[in-house]
Structures are given as structure tokens and as C-alpha cells.
Amino acid sequence: MTATATPSLERALPLVAIAGNPNTGKTTLFNRLTGSHQKVGNYPGITVEQHKGKLVLGGGRAVELVDVPGAYSLSARSREEEIAIQAVAGIPPHPKPELVVIVVDATQLARNLYLVLQVIELGLPVVVALNMSDLLEKRGLTLDLDALRAELGVPVVRVSALRDTDFAPLLATIEDVLARPEIGAPGARWTPSSKELREHVRAVEPSVPAEWIGSNGDAKPNRAAQRRHALALWALLSIDEQDELADVPAELRRAVLERRSAAARSGMQIDAEVISGRYGWIDLRIGRIVRERSARTSLSERIDGVLLNPWAGFPIFLLLMGIVFQSLFSWADPLIQFIEARFADLGTLSAHVLPPGLVQDFVENALIAGVGSVIVFLPQILLLFLFIGVMEDSGYMARLACLMDRLMRALGLHGRAFVPMLSGYACAVPAILATRTMERQRDRVLTMMVIPLMSCSARLPVYGLVIAALFPAATVWGFLPAQGLLMVAMYLFSTLTALAAAAVLSRTLFKAPSVPLIQELPPYRMPHWPSVLRMMWQRSRAFLVGAGTVILACTVVLWVLLAFPKHPEITERYAAQRADAERTVRDPAMLQERLATLDAARSSEQLRASFGGALGHAIEPTIAPLGFDWKIGVGLIGAFAAREVFVSTLGVVYGAGKDADEKSQTLRALIREETRADGKPVYTPLMGLSLMVFFALACQCMSTLAAVYRETRSWRWPVFLFVYMTALAWVASFVVYQGGRALGFG
Amino acid sequence: MDRPPGCRYAVLRFSLRKMTRALHHLRPGERATLAEIGGERSFRRRLMELGFLPGTSVRLVRRVGIGDLVEFEIRGGHISLRGSEAGALSFRA
Numbered sequence: 001m002t003a004t005a006t007p008s009l010e011r012a013l014p015l016v017a018i019a020g021n022p023n024t025g026k027t028t029l030f031n032r033l034t035g036s037h038q039k040v041g042n043y044p045g046i047t048v049e050q051h052k053g054k055l056v057l058g059g060g061r062a063v064e065l066v067d068v069p070g071a072y073s074l075s076a077r078s079r080e081e082e083i084a085i086q087a088v089a090g091i092p093p094h095p096k097p098e099l100v101v102i103v104v105d106a107t108q109l110a111r112n113l114y115l116v117l118q119v120i121e122l123g124l125p126v127v128v129a130l131n132m133s134d135l136l137e138k139r140g141l142t143l144d145l146d147a148l149r150a151e152l153g154v155p156v157v158r159v160s161a162l163r164d165t166d167f168a169p170l171l172a173t174i175e176d177v178l179a180r181p182e183i184g185a186p187g188a189r190w191t192p193s194s195k196e197l198r199e200h201v202r203a204v205e206p207s208v209p210a211e212w213i214g215s216n217g218d219a220k221p222n223r224a225a226q227r228r229h230a231l232a233l234w235a236l237l238s239i240d241e242q243d244e245l246a247d248v249p250a251e252l253r254r255a256v257l258e259r260r261s262a263a264a265r266s267g268m269q270i271d272a273e274v275i276s277g278r279y280g281w282i283d284l285r286i287g288r289i290v291r292e293r294s295a296r297t298s299l300s301e302r303i304d305g306v307l308l309n310p311w312a313g314f315p316i317f318l319l320l321m322g323i324v325f326q327s328l329f330s331w332a333d334p335l336i337q338f339i340e341a342r343f344a345d346l347g348t349l350s351a352h353v354l355p356p357g358l359v360q361d362f363v364e365n366a367l368i369a370g371v372g373s374v375i376v377f378l379p380q381i382l383l384l385f386l387f388i389g390v391m392e393d394s395g396y397m398a399r400l401a402c403l404m405d406r407l408m409r410a411l412g413l414h415g416r417a418f419v420p421m422l423s424g425y426a427c428a429v430p431a432i433l434a435t436r437t438m439e440r441q442r443d444r445v446l447t448m449m450v451i452p453l454m455s456c457s458a459r460l461p462v463y464g465l466v467i468a469a470l471f472p473a474a475t476v477w478g479f480l481p482a483q484g485l486l487m488v489a490m491y492l493f494s495t496l497t498a499l500a501a502a503a504v505l506s507r508t509l510f511k512a513p514s515v516p517l518i519q520e521l522p523p524y525r526m527p528h529w530p531s532v533l534r535m536m537w538q539r540s541r542a543f544l545v546g547a548g549t550v551i552l553a554c555t556v557v558l559w560v561l562l563a564f565p566k567h568p569e570i571t572e573r574y575a576a577q578r579a580d581a582e583r584t585v586r587d588p589a590m591l592q593e594r595l596a597t598l599d600a601a602r603s604s605e606q607l608r609a610s611f612g613g614a615l616g617h618a619i620e621p622t623i624a625p626l627g628f629d630w631k632i633g634v635g636l637i638g639a640f641a642a643r644e645v646f647v648s649t650l651g652v653v654y655g656a657g658k659d660a661d662e663k664s665q666t667l668r669a670l671i672r673e674e675t676r677a678d679g680k681p682v683y684t685p686l687m688g689l690s691l692m693v694f695f696a697l698a699c700q701c702m703s704t705l706a707a708v709y710r711e712t713r714s715w716r717w718p719v720f721l722f723v724y725m726t727a728l729a730w731v732a733s734f735v736v737y738q739g740g741r742a743l744g745f746g
Numbered sequence: 747m748d749r750p751p752g753c754r755y756a757v758l759r760f761s762l763r764k765m766t767r768a769l770h771h772l773r774p775g776e777r778a779t780l781a782e783i784g785g786e787r788s789f790r791r792r793l794m795e796l797g798f799l800p801g802t803s804v805r806l807v808r809r810v811g812i813g814d815l816v817e818f819e820i821r822g823g824h825i826s827l828r829g830s831e832a833g834a835l836s837f838r839a
């Protein structure tokens with residue numbers, strides 16, 4: 001009963017939507033108003049984040065505030081833009097707001113008023129929050145607030161989202177309008193003037209679905225007629241043959257397309273007439289509301305003279321990126337090590353507390369190691385989202401999209417795909433989450449499909465082990481270390497492959513017309529730190545919860561594969577040998593060594609007899625052409641959960657002890673000494689190269705697949721990603737190994 | 747999508763008669779009055795919604811980076827477009 005009762009209780013709070021153009025300080029105001037009473041969800045059926053929060057008005061009355069994605073207009077083409085109109089107008093399944101607060105940038109009033117006019121046309125009660133009016137002075141502008149109120153016919157409140165200590169005037173106005181909605185709903189300011197346009201609208205009106213109008217017990221037929229008219233106008237401006245709108249009924253679509261082609265035949269341009277009509281209304285009045293005293297070159301324009309300059313812009317950007325990545329690698333490292341150490345402690349603790357056996361093994365190696373492998377990403381993710389938040393909030397992200405447009409367009413990517421792709425060098429998971437800055441689903445998914453090819457930090461231990469074990473520490477030209485060069489070559493290889501994959505995918509599977517670029521360059525602003533930090537935390541937490549569950553599940557599955565079936569005879573035999581050694585070996589140091597060797601040999605033998613070992617044998621025929629044997633196969637199976645696992649799994653397979661890492665001398669030596677049946681070494685430099693190429697290209701990361709699933713809400717893309725990357729890896733390794741052998745190497 | 751095929755030539759003739767030039771031919775810092783907004787429907791609609799309408803004053807602020815991006819100032823806002831796409835807009839010479 002309670003489960004069904006709770007939502008209706010929550011719904012009892014009046015709903016207030018907060019809308020506005022992008023870069024108007026809307027989100028800052030939303031954060032300031034709701035404070036910590038916030039929750040992040042997704043809009044129904046789509047991964048556009050929906051932020052909701054409780055806003056307490058005077059007298060203890062509360063409303064629910066919902067943040068609508070920033071939009072210049074309510075007309076829509078993409079699925080994401082559709083959200084704005086649905087949330088503002090309250091088209092089912094979105095609840096209808098009782099009031100819309102529109103945040104307006106006072107320094108760009110004309111453009112912002114366009115959205116205000118549209119919302120007023122819908123007949124919803126409106127309160128305009130005039131933000132950034134403190135900047136008018138600097139721009140040499142003056143604003144007549146009373147004139148603005150008189151012309152719009154709705155309450156207008158001055159706010160400063162950044163500086164105000166309280167928002168009492170805004171809250172009081174919201175309360176007034178909730179009590180008397182008519183003072184915020186004066187009726188459409190602009191209406192179509194030409195007879196022809198009015199006829200088109202009237203012809204579409206009957207096709208607007210009844211549930212879009214909503215009865216709501218509204219006893220005002222006027223209000224319903226106004227809303228029907230506004231939605232018909234919206235449909236005429238939004239729907240065409242190429243839109244990606246999902247919730248438009250076929251009947252409405254048909255009616256609109258019919259009317260649009262009729263209009264085109266008679267040479268009438270509906271879009272131009274409606275938009276010029278609204279702007280005409282604004283232009284007629286704006287001179288009385290805003291006066292320009294003196295035109296000045298703004299500070300932002302002078303900064304852009306440097307940051308968007310062809311010669312200075314790129315070096316400065318590269319320097320900034322250098323700092324970001326240096327910090328992702330180096331600042332995060334102590335934290336990562338700290339977390340790893342705490343989880344290792346926890347593992348040791350569980351080993352002491354729990355009796356040895358299956359339960360202890362599960363807790364230590366599946367639960368704690370599994371959760372640990374997720375948490376260990378947290379420092380990098382937090383830092384990355386901090387940088388992205390600062391770049392977005394300050395206005396630099398918009399410049400970056402412009403600077404990179406040429407390069408990215410050549411690859412078929414969006415200009416804003418650049419930062420996520422670079423972030424891929426650190427870790428693909430936060431990079432995939434960072435694709436949200438792009439509006440079009442196609443651009444986001446395409447970027448997600450190439451990010452995992454960038455060499456992430458988890459490949460580093462594998463490259464490190466292979467290079468150190470198999471390639472001589474020689475120098476090239478007397479001073480360049482060959483091993484370092486090889487490492488750089490691997491990074492170069494993965495980057496070029498990612499770029500090539502983008503170029504190919506964008507021309508085949510993701511073939512789509514290049515979208516014309518319309519990028520606003522908002523004025524530079526100091527980031528609002530609480531908002532940046534809150535966003536950083538919200539996005540990071542979403543990663544922890546979403547990806548964490550999947551990684552944990554995979555680790556448990558892997559543990560089962562590698563720990564079962566149990567073979568009592570192996571355990572008994574080694575227990576006997578242990579007891580034997582304890583009896584015969586006197587020297588404590590030697591005994592310790594002997595016992596460690598025995599334990600390592602036992603887990604190695606156990607592994608060989610496990611499901612995982614059987615799988616390794618089973619896949620051996622498929623990986624033999626790449627130069628790999630079944631032991632590497634076991635390592636590869638382990639690595640499909642996370643690449644780093646490869647090194648420690650190999651450690652177990654070769655009996656070098658569980659704590660083997662890429663620097664461990666024993667593991668390197670064991671690998672070098674491993675021979676095939678005919679006495680030739682398994683690990684040759686050629687096979688090492690083949691192995692590194694495989695790791696560079698294969699999609700061996702459950703967290704990445706989990707993140708792609710979370711972002712696309714579909715299994716299709718993670719499956720595609722996994723299949724194409726693994727196939728690519730196999731083919732490339734095959735070419736390297738067999739090609740190398742044909743040329744006489746290895 | 748509104749225009750019937752062959753319309754491109756009509757626009758060209760129209761442009762010649764009215765002495766208009768493509769918007770990306772403005773020099774940095776130069777201001778002009780918009781004459782016509784062309785291009786694909788959703789592009790044209792979004793530009794108009796941002797205030798790019800015939801008769802509106804627009805300034806080319808700068809050419810951006812190494813690409814063909816051009817930054818415009820219109821109604822106090824700064825919008826950048828690709829030069830090739832800005833060519834669908836014209837100003838009165």
C-alpha cells in the first residue's frame with residue numbers, strides 16, 4: 001500500500017518548471033533555490049537528466065521545482081529538444097506545471113524574450129526571473145523594468161543567481177501567481193496576423209491530441225482553445241519529414257505535413273512568418289525597454305581575441321589539456337594507491353576474521369576486490385568531471401567546440417567529441433559519461449563507439465609487463481630508450497586506430513548528414529563552484545551506482561569460473577606436502593619460501609583444473625594463430641572484466657604468487673622461460689607485439705560496456721562495441737603475428 | 747525542405763538584382779544588414795529563432811581558429827557558424 005501511496009503524496013506538491021535559454025544562469029538559480037533538496041533522475045524514456053528539487057516558499061508552503069533543459073525556443077527537431085516542450089507544456093507522460101519560471105539574461109533580452117513569448121502563448125502562468133541585470137551597467141545598457149512588465153503582462157523579478165543572498169522577492173511572486181494564476185497568464189502577446197497562416201493553424205488544431213490539451217477540470221474553454229492553438233502552431237514549426245520527434249501522433253504529423261506542403265505550393269514560408277512575427281513584436285518594444293548608452297567591446301570579446309586566435313588558441317588549449325591529463329595521471333595517483341591499499345587491508349582483514357575456505361575466498365577475492373576495482377576509478381572520475389564542469393561553466397567548452405570543429409568534422413564527429421575522446425586516455429568510463437555534452441544521439445553514440453580504442457590507463461600495466469619482459473632495454477640512436485619508444489608507439493597506434501574507426505563508422509553505420517554548426521559563444525564567467533561541485537558529485541555517483549553493480553556481478557562470475565570446480569585431491573596433496581615441508585625444513589626463512597612456492601603451485605594447478613582453465617583450453621584454437629597459448633587465454637578471459645586483471649591472472653597461472661604485478665621480477669622471468677613442447681620460447685618479441693596490439697584494440701572492460709548500456713539504454717550498442725572491437729583486435733593481432741612470421745621474425 | 751527544386755537559381759537571380767552578398771564575405775569587424783536567410787530548414791529556423799532575420803544588423807567579429815568558422819555578433823549575442831554554411835545567408839551590399 002505504501003509503495004503506491006508515496007508517489008501520489010509527492011505529486012501533491014504543486015509543480016513549478018524552471019526554463020530558459022542556455023547560459024542564462026538557469027541551473028545556478030535552480031541549485032541556489034533548491035539547495036540540497038535535489039534528486040537527479042532521467043526524463044521518462046530518455047537519458048536526459050532531470051533535476052528535481054523541493055522549494056520552500058514563505059509560510060512553509062513547498063513546491064516541486066523541475067529543471068527543464070536549456071532551450072532557445074520550444075520548437076523541436078531532436079528527441080532531446082522535444083523534452084523541453086513536453087516538460088514546459090506538461091504533455092503526457094510529463095506532469096503539467098502550474099507555473100513556469102523563465103530565467104532571462106538581461107544583457108541579451110531580445111533573444112530571451114522569444115522563448116518567453118512562446119511560453120506565454122501556451123497559456124501557462126509565467127514568472128520572468130531577470131538574471132544578470134547587474135551586468136547591464138558594464139555593457140553600457142539601461143533597462144526599464146516597468147516597461148518590460150507592462151509589455152509582457154507577466155510578473156518580472158530581478159535576480160542575481162550568483163550574488164543574491166536570498167530570493168524572497170522571487171519566492172513571493174511565485175506564491176502570488178500560484179494563488180492567482182491569471183496575473184501570470186495574460187494571453188498570447190503575438191498572434192498570427194495573416195489570414196493564410198491563421199487558416200493553416202486552424203486546420204491543424206483538430207489533430208492536436210486531446211490529452212495534450214488536458215482537461216484538468218479546467219472549466220475555462222478559453223484557456224483550452226489558447227493551448228490548442230499554441231500547440232498547433234508549435235507542431236507546424238517543429239514537424240517535418242526529417243525530424244526525430246518520437247511522441248508526435250501520426251494524425252498530427254499527417255495534418256502538419258499536408259499543410260506545410262500546401263503552404264510551400266503557395267510560396268508561403270510558415271517558419272519565417274511566425275518567427276519574424278514574434279521578433280517583430282519584440283523589436284517594436286525593445287527600444288523602449290533597453291537603451292544602449294555606449295557600445296563597448298566586451299571583456300569576453302577581448303579574451304577570445306587570444307583564445308580563438310589561430311596562433312595562440314591551439315598552444316593555450318594544448319597547455320590546458322596537458323595540465324588536465326597530468327593531473328588525471330599524477331594527482332589522482334596517490335588517491336588511487338590509497339584506495340587500493342585500503343581495499344588490500346580490507347582483504348587481509350577478512351582473511352583474518354573469516355575462517356579459511358570458500359566464504360573467505362569469496363569475500364576477499366570477489367566482493368572486496370570487485371567493489372575495489374570500481375571505487376579505484378573514483379579519483380580520476382571526480383577530477384575529470386571537475387575539469388569538464390569548469391570548462392562548461394566558464395564558457396570555454398563552447399570555444400573548444402569551435403576550435404576543434406575542423407578536425408572533428410573531417411572524422412565525422414561533433415566538435416564537442418574532442419574532450420571525451422581525450423579523456424579516454426585516462427579511463428573510458430568517465431569519457432563515455434562526458435559525451436552528454438552533445439545534443440544528438442547519433443553523435444553521442446558514435447563517440448562512445450570510438451572512445452574505448454583510446455589507450456586507457458588500464459592498458460599501461462599490460463604494456464609495461466610485456467615490454468619489460470620481452471624487449472631489450474637498448475637505446476635507439478644512442479639516447480632514446482627503445483622500451484619508451486615502443487610505449488609511445490602503442491599510444492600512437494591506438495589513437496590513429498580510434499580516429500580511423502571514427503572516420504569509417506561515421507561514413508557507414510552512422511552515416512548522417514553533417515549537422516550545420518550553430519554554436520553560441522556565451523560571455524566568459526567565473527564558474528559557480530557549488531554548482532560545479534554538485535554536478536561533479538551527481539555524475540560520479542551515477543557512475544558508481546550504475547557501473548558498480550555490473551562490475552561486481554562480473555567479478556563474481558569470474559571468481560566462480562576460476563575457483564570451481566574444487567578438486568579435493570589437489571588440496572589434500574598440497575596440504576600433505578606443506579605438512580611434510582614444515583616437518584623437514586628447519587630454517588624459518590627457507591620454510592617460508594618453500595611454503596610460498598607450494599601455495600603458488602597449488603593455485604596454479606587448481607586454476608588449470610577450473611572452469612576458467614577449461615575455457616582457456618577451449619579457446620586456445622582461436623587464439624593460437626595470434627601466438628597465444630591457453631595460459632594467455634585464461635589471462636584474456638580474466639581481462640574481459642578489466643584489463644588490469646590480466647597481469648594478476650597470469651601471475652596465478654604461472655604460480656608467481658597472487659600479488660604479481662608488472663614490476664615483479666619473478667613473473668617476468670617465468671614468462672621469458674616459458675617454452676612450447678618443442679622447446680622454443682612461447683614469449684617472443686613478435687608474440688609480445690601481437691599481445692599488446694590485442695590489448696590496445698579489444699574491448700576488455702566490463703565497466704565500459706556497463707557505462708555504454710547506461711547511457712544508451714540499450715544492449716545493442718554495448719554488444720556492437722564488444723563485437724567490433726574484439727574482431728578488430730583479433731584481425732590486427734593475426735596480421736601482426738602471422739605477417740611477422742612470414743617476414744622471418746619470431 | 748520548403749523550396750521546390752530549381753529554387754536555388756531563383757535565389758541567385760534575386761540576389762543579383764538586390765545586390766546582396768554572402769554573409770561570410772564580410773570583413774572582421776564589419777557590420778551589415780541581413781537580407782536573406784537560406785539553408786536547410788532546421789538550420790534556417792534555429793538561426794531565425796536566434797534573431798538572424800532580414801533587416802537585422804549583424805557584425806562579423808572574427809574568423810575562428812584554423813577552420814572556416816566565423817563568429818557573428820547579433821542582438822548582443824555571439825554565434826559562430828561555419829563559413830560554408832554562413833554562405834547561405836546574405837547581407838545588403
